[in-house]
Amino acid sequence: MDALLSLGVGLGLSAACGFRVFVPLLAASVAAQAGYLTPAPGFEWIGTSQALYAFAMATLLEVLAYSIPWLDNALDVIATPAAVIAGMLASAAVFADLPPFLKWSLAIIGGGGLAGLTQGATALLRLKTALASGGIGNFLIAGVELVGSVAVSLLAIAVPLACLVLVCGIGVVAWRLGGRLILGRHGRPQGPAMEKRVDRVRGE
DSSP states (O other): OHHHHHHHHHHHHHHHHTTOSSHHHHHHHHHHHHTSOOOOTTOGGGGSHHHHHHHHHHHHHHHHHTTSTTHHHHHHHHHHHHHHHHHHHHHHTTOOSSOHHHHHHIIIIIIIHHHHHHHHHHHHHHHHHHHHHTTTTHHHHHHHHHHHHHHHHHHHHHOHHHHHHHHHHHHHHHHHHHHHHHHOTTSSOOSHHHHHHHHHHHHO
């Protein structure tokens, strides 16, 4: 049961890293200092005052940077690999009572993969919104991401099992959203080549 709870916390924080890289790490640091979260062996540093101050400053800078149109799109190039690393770190920090191989396999595949999938989908959505609105609509995307990151982080720490169910839904939505943004509304490549092919089929 403890392993399942830690899985819910870890994957929940990883998914939140896909919305904002440092918010979940800050939440984990605050929870560790308050005694609501017990870091896995080797990750006790996440509950230190130094880590708390560092995550708080990084979170503030990240939130401010994502409030600037077009700069947020440029930051996504850096934020995507950073989210993967943060997702692995956040999950490994709370995966307790697991064999090392299983722990790091889950952290890399589950934590890093979920964070990267979420971040990739939101980055594509932000880029499409920026092109459609000239960057004005990015404020809305940034606000939703921030709220989502805070909400998922708090839910992961407070109600891990419920968050585990939510994380599964986030993964499915992120996968489908990313596919639609890349391939088009119906999941197929769009463009002149596809239109010509359709016309050819209709002609036959």
